[in-house]
Amino acid sequence: MTMDKSFNAGAAEARISAEWESAGAFAAGANASRTESFTVMIPPPNVTGSLHIGHAFNNTLQDILVRWHRMRGFDTLWQPGQDHAGIATQMVVERQMAERQEPNRRAIGRDAFVEKIWAWKQESGGTIMNQLKRLGASCDWSRNAFTMSGAPAAPAGEEGNFHDAVIRVFVDLYNKGIIYRGKRLVNWDPHFETAISDLEVENREVPGHMWHFKYPLAGGETYEYVERDEDGNVTLRETRDYISIATTRPETMLGDGAVAVHPDDARYAPIVGKLCEIPVGPKEHRRQIPIITDEYPDPDFGSGAVKITGAHDFNDYGVATRNGIPLYSLMDTAGAMRADGLSYAESAAVATRAAGGEDVGDVSAVNLVPEELRGLDRFEARKRVVEAITAEELAVTDAEGAPFVENKKIMQPFGDRSNVVIEPMLTDQWFVDTKRIVQPAIDAVRDGRTQILPEQHKKVYFHWLENIEPWTISRQLWWGHQIPVWYDGDGNQYCASTEAEAQAQAPGRTLTRDPDVLDTWFSSGLWPIGTLGWPEDTEELQKYFPTDVLVTGFDIIFFWVARMMMMQLEIVKEVPFHTVYVHGLVRDEKGAKMSKSKGNVIDPLTLIDEYGADALRMTLTSMAAMGRDPKLGPRHVEGFRNFVTKIWNASRFAEMNQVRGGGTRRTPRHTVNRWIIGETARIRMATDDALSTYRFNDAANGLYAFVWGKVCDWYVEFSKPLFDGEFAEETRETMGWVLDQCYLMLHPIMPFVTEELWSLTGNRSGLLALGNWPEYGAELIDADADREINWVISLIEEIRSARAQMGVPAGARLDLIVTQADRPSRDALTANAPLIGRLARVNPPQDGAAGKGMISVAAQGASFALPIGDVIDAEAETSRLQKSLTKAEKDADGLRKRLDNPKFVQNAEPEVIEETRGKLTALDDDTARLRTALAQLEAMR
Structure with missing residues (x-):
């Protein structure tokens, strides 16, 4: 068959992919000629996903390793699959229903909605898998896995036991007391009305405001407020009857439990332990809260005093729990101010007793939102709170007497899919007590059973695990593995793999299943064993587990990698993989992070x-x-x-x-x-x-x-x-x-x-x-052949370089004068003279001496002269080279000054500094080459 003039990738790729698949070229064990196995688990993309450049990078690296090992005869498995992507999938299907003007999910009910998701999955959920085939990914596609396979509502074609694995692990960890239900602060998405993980939170810099307010001291008490400079000299002394705080979220003042100052902040020492008044709410029920000390406030930031709203801020939550401050929830699941619970007067009375040190127990029914603000959107409530405080003249004022409000950029958390502001919320959730299972995951990396490459990423891994918090594993969604816990009328919990097993634990009682589903990171944490048939002791599990290499991005080291380590070590007492290779983030050609807002996203399918x-x-x-x-x-x-x-x-x-x-x-x-x-x-x-x-x-x-x-x-x-x-x-x-x-x-x-x-x-x-x-x-x-041919190549390259540098016309044939040559060089020259003559455009070599109008070139053990005086204009070439040298020196001097500037080195991105150094090195090489060429021209005269 005669080859075409060029390779038509568009026509060939689809045909070749089909040939590979029909031949079973990627099946587990294909081409195996040795006993060793090599297993790679694909980081499962979301079922809603489409191929982006990060996927292309990640899967190309995996494919290289897999194809290399398969060709070397390893019993190779590259396990493909997808994550069911709870929020993302639910959002896609709800949006589709809205576009079709169908009743929403609440109108049709949970079972019907889940059926719609399964139907969508079977129709559209394979997009990214087909796109990976276009990339050439050599996964064993016959084993394509799904983190919801085997779920009770799964249709035909979605068989598997991944669901069984997930439920079994939950029940096991529940029975060990490692999984529990409790109330903690979580990231809450008011649009989807569910808890979300840190990975699903996108912190963005947005325009914001910092309001400064006065919290009057109880009973009109005053104190001497003194500010000093670094040398201890008094810069301000005045009598105050308030303590000032600054906030970007005035609506949360309604739930304040305390004001905190640093224990070493002398300005507030006279009032620590006293009460101050929250400057908002009905005057007849105005609440008082204690002034406490804690290491969290920074004396040098703002006034040095911070309000503590433990139920709506993660830092405040830490202060409140350390100091026994009650946590008052202000908002409902949609991000509106609460309209349930006790009246404001009753709630304020409870909070007042708590501020006085009384143990008031569960405060979940306490609603400190004044009646006129109940049910309002949180941002509308913010506006009303600011107006009320300003009207009472309790806003800190500037020199002109106007309320002091700073307009500044603030970092605000947004749901990456809902695009709404995330609210820290105190909610009842299911948690994994990660402190009980974390140590084996730390030890496995420390003792080398699992290595993380590059080494720098170990720091991220260890930092997160050594400072681990309980893991929130419940989500208030309908798509996912439903929590296998049932409740009777008294609120007692019954955890079991099936409803029948739960009912057996509670004979004669009516049970209701927990409506929440599990976080997708919980199920994907079982990916290495769940895809190989666990909890059954399958042949694949014995052959391909532990896996060999996990190729992943740095952004999910703690969301996924560390959790897989914890889960596998707890469940099967074995590391899930021996090596974690962490690759970088694909940036645009200027080194900027790709984002849709910047318009610099590169579509791999277009490429x-x-x-x-x-x-x-x-x-x-x-x-x-x-x-x-x-x-x-x-x-x-x-x-x-x-x-x-x-x-x-x-x-x-x-x-x-x-x-x-x-x-x-x-x-x-x-x-x-x-x-x-x-x-x-x-x-x-x-x-x-x-x-x-x-x-x-x-x-x-x-x-x-x-x-x-x-x-x-x-x-x-x-x-x-x-x-x-x-x-x-x-x-x-x-x-x-x-x-x-x-x-x-x-x-x-x-x-x-x-x-x-x-x-x-x-x-x-x-x-x-x-x-x-x-x-x-x-x-x-062959050492002799190696030496001879590399010598010939070196000489040809030297002659070509000299000709180009001196502006010798391409068609000009030059004499090659041998001024000196040792025996190996002369032998190589003699044996390859025709080749050198043809490729370097020189005449047969002849012995002689360098003279006027000649330039010199060298190869190891020999030197040569090229007569070029009659084929170039020496003066014109000198002028051209001098201009090039002047420009190169000027450019190099500019780059050198930039690199010598401490501000540039301190503030520039590392990639920019590295690029600048590279340019300087290239320019220095150019100037050295140009100086040599000018010296050669000068010597010709």
């Missing part, structure tokens, strides 16, 4: 459509330096599409010269052929070394340099005269073998074009995806 999957994969891999964020732009991918074209053209050249692959490798006689075989052995060893140590970029860049430079440029050129004469057949054999090795070694990174070339360039019996990885090594390196 695949334009340049092909191989070019995108090679680009991402070449940038995957450990511990660094890749900076990606379309021009980078275009460059690697040229690489695809380069190897395609080299293969066409081979075909035109009757070269075929699939043959055996014999030891050739010609030096060039012995040299390229040795170079192939070098890159094979370097590639294995790079991949075994997760230096993906070194593997990609090494192969790029070898294939483009050594094979497609030098060897192709060197081989041309060899196709006529006594070395023709061995050259065809050698070139066929070398190209085969290129396809094999590039295949894990560039699977499509290499599979296509494999099928077109030889009589093959099978797919390249199931080919055998080469195992030869240093024994193929």
